[in-house]
Amino acid sequence: MELDPKSFVEAQVRNLRRKLGRERALIAVSGGVDSTTCAALAYRAVGKNLICALIDTGFMRLGEPERVRRLLSGPPLSLPVRVIEAEGAFMERLAGVEDAEEKRRRFRDEFYKAISEVAEREGCRFLIQGTIAPDWIETKGGIKTQHNVLAQIGVRTEKKYGFTLLEPLANLYKDQVRAVARFLGVPKEISERQPFPGPGLLVRCVGEIKPEKLSELKKATEVVEGKLADRGFQQYFAAILDGGPDGWGFEGASKLARAALGLNEAEAKVFKNLATGVKGDERAYGGMVGVKVAANARRKVWEDFERLILLQSSLISKFKGFTRVLYLIADRDEGSYDVSVRAVTTRDYMTADVAKMGWELAESIGLEILSACPRVKGVYYDVTPKPPATIEYE
Numbered sequence: 001m002e003l004d005p006k007s008f009v010e011a012q013v014r015n016l017r018r019k020l021g022r023e024r025a026l027i028a029v030s031g032g033v034d035s036t037t038c039a040a041l042a043y044r045a046v047g048k049n050l051i052c053a054l055i056d057t058g059f060m061r062l063g064e065p066e067r068v069r070r071l072l073s074g075p076p077l078s079l080p081v082r083v084i085e086a087e088g089a090f091m092e093r094l095a096g097v098e099d100a101e102e103k104r105r106r107f108r109d110e111f112y113k114a115i116s117e118v119a120e121r122e123g124c125r126f127l128i129q130g131t132i133a134p135d136w137i138e139t140k141g142g143i144k145t146q147h148n149v150l151a152q153i154g155v156r157t158e159k160k161y162g163f164t165l166l167e168p169l170a171n172l173y174k175d176q177v178r179a180v181a182r183f184l185g186v187p188k189e190i191s192e193r194q195p196f197p198g199p200g201l202l203v204r205c206v207g208e209i210k211p212e213k214l215s216e217l218k219k220a221t222e223v224v225e226g227k228l229a230d231r232g233f234q235q236y237f238a239a240i241l242d243g244g245p246d247g248w249g250f251e252g253a254s255k256l257a258r259a260a261l262g263l264n265e266a267e268a269k270v271f272k273n274l275a276t277g278v279k280g281d282e283r284a285y286g287g288m289v290g291v292k293v294a295a296n297a298r299r300k301v302w303e304d305f306e307r308l309i310l311l312q313s314s315l316i317s318k319f320k321g322f323t324r325v326l327y328l329i330a331d332r333d334e335g336s337y338d339v340s341v342r343a344v345t346t347r348d349y350m351t352a353d354v355a356k357m358g359w360e361l362a363e364s365i366g367l368e369i370l371s372a373c374p375r376v377k378g379v380y381y382d383v384t385p386k387p388p389a390t391i392e393y394e
Helices: 005-020 033-047 062-073 086-093 100-122 131-138 174-183 200-204 210-229 252-262 294-305 303-317 357-373
Strands: 024-029 048-056 082-085 127-128 165-166 233-240 266-270 275-279 282-293 323-329 337-345 376-380
Touching: 005 033, 005 127, 005 165, 024 033, 024 100, 033 048, 033 127, 033 174, 048 062, 048 100, 062 082, 086 100, 100 200, 127 294, 165 174, 200 210, 200 233, 200 337, 210 233, 210 357, 252 266, 252 282, 252 303, 275 323, 282 303, 294 303, 294 323, 294 357, 303 323, 323 357, 337 357, 357 376
Parallel strands: 024 048, 024 127, 048 082, 127 165, 282 323, 337 376
Antiparallel strands: 233 337, 266 282, 275 282, 323 376
């Protein structure tokens, strides 16, 4: 049944007022559509009794904490936003951790530790949160831990964190949240904004988080978002991978690539890091295959894009331990890291298709990333739909 935003908002405002009475409530905001819509809804319900906290984890984009604070604090939303500096605590908690799920769990623990401290300081017994349906569906299904999923997996927040959790959007999907946002007058730059994960760039900094690696990712992110904005893609971003020895010579995959692409020269390699995927209805955590062809053949392969997608399908079907295939679009001889560009089209984010773009645009993204990021050796394009990959890498 199609959602009626007006009826939904009226019902949730009544519900929040009934549960909160005259008490103050805390909400964590990030500038994304889910948390902003939830904050606008809660502010309509309780007004000045709402406190909006933006936790600066260090994993937001360049200049984002202050930009979000200004945007949410100003008209038309005029939300009471406070920025909480916590970068040092998050980096310390995550140092040396490579496993994707362990990173998400540690992020969640540190995030709610920071939130709990604010709640206790402000005398708030209630936390309002912008959890939506795909968050808890993927967490309960074991695909990946969303940091904001608590009650649905049996976490008793009153006992563990000291607050009662309220989630007005928990049964909505992304397109429905956007409809509610428009009804509430949320600015278009937020209501139509592409999703940004709760843990931020942490889950796009694949493997171990390091200050240098994170810095390169922030610069690559700025390039990708600048080049792909307003092109009709629902999500587009950069992820950074650990480099190392070239590793070209995954012969079984190289042979398959040569046959599928009709080329005598095509090579495959296995990246050092692992990434999340979906196989059947279950989470997969496996390797990533890189494919490269001679520089003068890259455009030709790219322009037969469906063949490239079919190659991805063949590789993942044949080599069961892999979740993604990445196609090299630009490179140089030196560098410590690789960047993967991800762009997809989707309606509900439960499934997604690989976005197709012209070669000139793809190549220009690769070259600009190499120019902006001196420690990056290769730039790849992720040619894996969801499933078998998740949209995010971790």
